[in-house]
Amino acid sequence: MKRLNSILLMLGLGLPIGLWSQAAYVLPSPTAAEAEVTLYIDLTQTQDQRLSDMLDAYPEEDVYLWIWNPSDPLTGNGEWGDSEEAQKMTKVSSKLFSYTFIPTEYFGVDGPPFFSRGISCLAKFDNGYA
Numbered sequence: 001m002k003r004l005n006s007i008l009l010m011l012g013l014g015l016p017i018g019l020w021s022q023a024a025y026v027l028p029s030p031t032a033a034e035a036e037v038t039l040y041i042d043l044t045q046t047q048d049q050r051l052s053d054m055l056d057a058y059p060e061e062d063v064y065l066w067i068w069n070p071s072d073p074l075t076g077n078g079e080w081g082d083s084e085e086a087q088k089m090t091k092v093s094s095k096l097f098s099y100t101f102i103p104t105e106y107f108g109v110d111g112p113p114f115f116s117r118g119i120s121c122l123a124k125f126d127n128g129y130a
Contacts, residue, residue, distance in 0.1 A: 022046045022122055033103045033111035039065070041123045043095040052095055054129060061125055063089045065099045069120035071107045081128040089123065097123055 023045030031037045043052040055061065064083035067073055078084035089097035103114045 022048075022051075024119075024121070026119075031103075033114045036100060036102050038098050038100045039119065039121070040092070040096060040098045041065075041089070041121075043097070043123065051123060051125070051129075054125065055095060058125075059094065063091070063097045063123050064126055065089050065121055066124050067119065067121035070109050070113050070117035073101075073106050074108045083124070083126045088126075 023042045024040060025042075026037045026039050028035075028037065043055065046052060051063075055063075064078075064087045066077050066080075066083065066087070068077075073084075073087070075086045076084050077087060087099075089099045092098050104110060107114060
């Protein structure tokens, strides 16, 4: 379970982590794969400030979760330029967003793959700007 938290700290776009990473964490921690968890992405802690800067210019814009590991969500991500509405994140504060789910139901995997693969994701605008 500690591995999941470590992996969450290294979330990114698949490009070099130092260039694109977004700070994230889950609560409760530790968590169970069959229990509800909330993933938080804190854009004030990002190394790449593009999405944070875009939110300064467009503070009412919705933010969506784009996730690909341990698998795509069962509902799908949508298209890069048009996110699935089910992926819309909850705005906690101006730069903090959350998404609540049950990992086994959301990903369609059991606990071991979820904990061994961790979560790879990013926050983005619906139209693909991240």
